Amino acid sequence: xxxxxxxxxxxxxxxxxxxxxxIFGLLALAPGDPLGEFALxxxxxxxxxxxxxxxxxxxxxxxxxxxxxxxSFLTGNWxxxxxxxxxVRDLVAQRIGATLAIVGLAYLWGGLAAFPLGVISAIKRYSxxxxxxxxxxxxxxxxxxxxxxxxxxxxxxxxxxxFPFVYDSTVQVMDWNTLIQQxxxxxxxxxxxxxxxxxTLMRFVRSATLDSINQDYVRTARSKGLQEWVVINRHVLxxxxxxxxxxxxxxxxxxxxxxxxxxxxxxxPGIGSLLISAIQQNDTPVVMSITFIYGILxxxxxxxxxxxxxxxxxxxxxxx
Amino acid sequence: MNQPPSEELVAIRDTDISDADELAMKxxxxxxxxxxxxxxxxxxxxxxxxxxxxxxxTALGPFVYTVSPKKIDFAHSMEQPTATHxxxxxxxxxDMLARALWGGRISMIxxxxxxxxxxxxxxxxxxxxxxxxxxxxxxxxxxxxxxxxSMPQLPLLLLIVYLFRASITKLFGAELGVFVxxxxxxxxxxxxxxxxxxxxxxxxxxxxxxxxxxxxxxxxPWRQVFRHIFPNVMGPVIVAAxxxxxxxxxxxxxxxxxxxxxxxxxxxxGRMLYESQNFLSLAPNMALSPGILIFLTVLSVNALGDGLxxxxxxxxxxx
Numbered sequence: 111x112x113x114x115x116x117x118x119x120x121x122x123x124x125x126x127x128x129x130x131x132x133i134f135g136l137l138a139l140a141p142g143d144p145l146g147e148f149a150l151x152x153x154x155x156x157x158x159x160x161x162x163x164x165x166x167x168x169x170x171x172x173x174x175x176x177x178x179x180x181x182s183f184l185t186g187n188w189x190x191x192x193x194x195x196x197x198v199r200d201l202v203a204q205r206i207g208a209t210l211a212i213v214g215l216a217y218l219w220g221g222l223a224a225f226p227l228g229v230i231s232a233i234k235r236y237s238x239x240x241x242x243x244x245x246x247x248x249x250x251x252x253x254x255x256x257x258x259x260x261x262x263x264x265x266x267x268x269x270x271x272x273f274p275f276v277y278d279s280t281v282q283v284m285d286w287n288t289l290i291q292q293x294x295x296x297x298x299x300x301x302x303x304x305x306x307x308x309x310t311l312m313r314f315v316r317s318a319t320l321d322s323i324n325q326d327y328v329r330t331a332r333s334k335g336l337q338e339w340v341v342i343n344r345h346v347l348x349x350x351x352x353x354x355x356x357x358x359x360x361x362x363x364x365x366x367x368x369x370x371x372x373x374x375x376x377x378x379p380g381i382g383s384l385l386i387s388a389i390q391q392n393d394t395p396v397v398m399s400i401t402f403i404y405g406i407l408x409x410x411x412x413x414x415x416x417x418x419x420x421x422x423x424x425x426x427x428x429x430x
Numbered sequence: 431m432n433q434p435p436s437e438e439l440v441a442i443r444d445t446d447i448s449d450a451d452e453l454a455m456k457x458x459x460x461x462x463x464x465x466x467x468x469x470x471x472x473x474x475x476x477x478x479x480x481x482x483x484x485x486x487x488t489a490l491g492p493f494v495y496t497v498s499p500k501k502i503d504f505a506h507s508m509e510q511p512t513a514t515h516x517x518x519x520x521x522x523x524x525d526m527l528a529r530a531l532w533g534g535r536i537s538m539i540x541x542x543x544x545x546x547x548x549x550x551x552x553x554x555x556x557x558x559x560x561x562x563x564x565x566x567x568x569x570x571x572x573x574x575x576x577x578x579x580s581m582p583q584l585p586l587l588l589l590i591v592y593l594f595r596a597s598i599t600k601l602f603g604a605e606l607g608v609f610v611x612x613x614x615x616x617x618x619x620x621x622x623x624x625x626x627x628x629x630x631x632x633x634x635x636x637x638x639x640x641x642x643x644x645x646x647x648x649x650x651p652w653r654q655v656f657r658h659i660f661p662n663v664m665g666p667v668i669v670a671a672x673x674x675x676x677x678x679x680x681x682x683x684x685x686x687x688x689x690x691x692x693x694x695x696x697x698x699x700g701r702m703l704y705e706s707q708n709f710l711s712l713a714p715n716m717a718l719s720p721g722i723l724i725f726l727t728v729l730s731v732n733a734l735g736d737g738l739x740x741x742x743x744x745x746x747x748x749x
Contacts, residue, residue, distance in 0.1 A: 128577050133589065140593035248473075248736075252729035254680045256687045256703060257721035260710065264718075268711045275710075360579070367584030371684060375707075385585060386688055389592045401589045404582035412580060 118416040122409045129405035130183070133398060134176050183402065189395035191388075198399045202381060206403075209380030213369045216300045220307030221358065227308075228315025229350070232323060233342065243312065250309025255368050259302045259375035266298065273298050276377045299376045303368055307361075314357050315350065322349040352423045359415025363408045467741040474737020477730035484727055488534035499528040499697055526719050529697040534723060536698045540612055541678035547617025548678075549671045552624025559625065560632020561655060572629070575622050583619045587681070590615050591690050608692050616681050624670050631663035638662075665742035669735050676731035683724050699724050 163169055167178060182188075188198035231243040267275045274295050322328070323346050331341045370382030377383065381400050388396035468474060492499075502524060559571040591611065599607035635641060636659065644658045679699075685691035686700030694701070699720040706716035 125577060125580050129581050132581065132586070136586075136589060136593055141597045248732065249729065252676070252732050253725050254683065254728070256684060256700075257717075257725060260703065260706065260717045260721060263710050264714045268714070363580070363582050363584075366582060370584055371687070374688060385588065386690075389588060389690065397589060397592055401582065401585040404585040408580060408582050 114420045115417060118413060118420075122413050126406065126409050127180075129409070130180055130402060131176065133401055133405070134179060137394070137398060138172055138175075183399070188399045191396050192393045193388075193391045198395050201384060201396065202399065202403060205379055205381045205384050208378055209369060209373065209382060212296070212299055212303065212372070212378060212380065213365060215296075216303035216369070217307060217358075217365060218304075219300070220304035221311060223304070224308045224311035224315055225354075228312045229319050229342070229347065231312070231316045232319035235320065244316070247309045247312045250305055251313075253306070255302055255306050255371050256375055258305065259298070259372060262298050262302055263375075299372045299378055302375075303365070303372045306368055307365060310361070311354070311357070315354055318350045318353045319346060321353075322346050325349070348422075352419065355415055355418050355422060359412050359419070362411040362415070363404075366404055366407060464741045468737050471737035471740055473733045474741075477733030477737070480726060480730040481734060484534065484723070484730070485538060488531055488538055491531035492528070492535070495528060495531060497525045497528040499524060499532045500695065526702075526715060529702060530699070530719050530723055533697040533699045533702055533720065534727075536609075536692065536696065537679055537682055537700070537724075537727075540609065540616075540682045540698075541675045543613045544616035544620070544678040544682070545671055545675045547613060548620040548674055549624055549667065551617060552621035552670075553628050553667060555621065556625035556628025557632060557655065557660075560629040560636070561651070561659075563629075563633045563636065568629075571625075575625050578619070578622050584684075587615050587619055587685070588688070588690065591685065595690075604693050605696055608696075612682055612685060612691060616678050620674055620677060620681075624667065624674070627666050627670055628663055631666060632659060635659045635662050666739075668742060669739045672731060672735035672738055676728040676735070679724060679728055679731070 167175060170178075186199060188202070190196070191198055191201055194201065227243050231240045234240050263275060266272045272294075328341060328345050331345045332338075336344075366382075369380065370385065372378070373380040373382040374386055381403065385397060385400040387393075388400065555571055555575065559568045559575075562568045595608070595611065598611045601607060602610055641654060641658050644654050649657070682691065683698065683700030683703065686698045687704045689704055692698050692701055702720035703717060703724075706713070706720070709716050
């Protein structure tokens, strides 16, 4: 297991470096001069501009600039936001909690709901229940989260008035009332994101269960007289878990993308909505940092899934 | 023992066999079989019909329904659906049906072109990788594919749009520039699954007897690929192409929804949703009409893809 873990860890480092190179390369390729604004300013002479350029390290060749950028990113120096004039790190630190909470909770309930539904759907294949679940999954993943979100707002906030329209970031959980308030305003984004995740996972759980339900060991378990519930629980479910966990890992980038949209719909102050507002305000340091943070998050979650995979399937960790 | 003959036997007995030769001459083709199986998949047929209706409506609709999508009429702003405005009007009194038809046109064209970019890129990479299976070319191409798969695609897409938008619109003009950029970016970030699929099919097809036979007969690599392997990997590629149209529609609408897609005076479905956000309580029709259209289109594309998957795979059919 230890060697397997180290192996996985070593594989994720090149991925991280490559992602950072792509992000930096895009910025380097992009037209436009970082000091372009000063060119129009008559009080800043060409000489001052040149000095600024040198002091910012812009006179150095690209590889050196890349290494410096990468190094300072790793050491926590993410630069300063152009618009709010505060360190990017502080801005991100304020916001990342909301994103992780929403992604985590949505993934949790989506996965927890998808599992039993997918398994039931597979066990009762072609029954009315199966058809209903399949149809629901089909509708679910054809519905983009931005539309589900707006629909939820129209139904639950506008017509029924159950939940607030917009996420209020000033709410701090101090007592019972604020806890309820926090719960009320978080429930819609988490539900929307989880529904979408559930729809996709459900179909996959169904097909993974169908694959493992026809295996020889399942027939053996049945023929030695085990109860159906025990057969499903001990023999089918465990083997269904393995491919499903792999899929969950592969879907991590997609769920962060979904979260980005959901945050925007409900105005949740996460890093996704920070990214969008930074793009609208031409705040390059923030845009770069958040894109890279998404890259890091994806790599971390892939690693977590790999570890789980090794944990669930002993064959993986023994063979390496 | 003396049962009356079954209906089936009666039907066979009474069959007119004078044109038997002609019947026997009619060969069963692969595509004939595909159609026969596809027809039985009710959801897929329904999806296909809905999709055709939407495509026709967006392609021909603006000629039939000649209300201008840009005509501003503040006296009739935010009207809910009526006989004169079937989908109601938006905050500036513009007719929502006209905007939905025009917007659908753009969404559809973008989706189809983005699909073509993604599929061709994926096929090229997958075919090269699969045909050279086991060599360093294959290894490098697959590492690149894995790398693209483990990158945060949406944030990267936004980064590219952010960094290159100005220069591309300068090059092609505001509308065409965004058009080109959105197509390229969606295509470039969506080719990986197709590449993997094509590679896997290539690797298995390469070892098939008919390809070995072609190789033994001295067929050139090009001939092996285009004449013998490609026809056999087309099935999964067609399915992937269909499904990726759905993804492209969602992605394009998402960009517009974030306010990073087409300019404000170009109505696309995503842009209409973006504009609706501030009027959800006063004019829910502004969100519902484009939203339901996106949903319906993606749903029917997915249903169609599902049906094609079952119909195109001869091994799947007999199960």
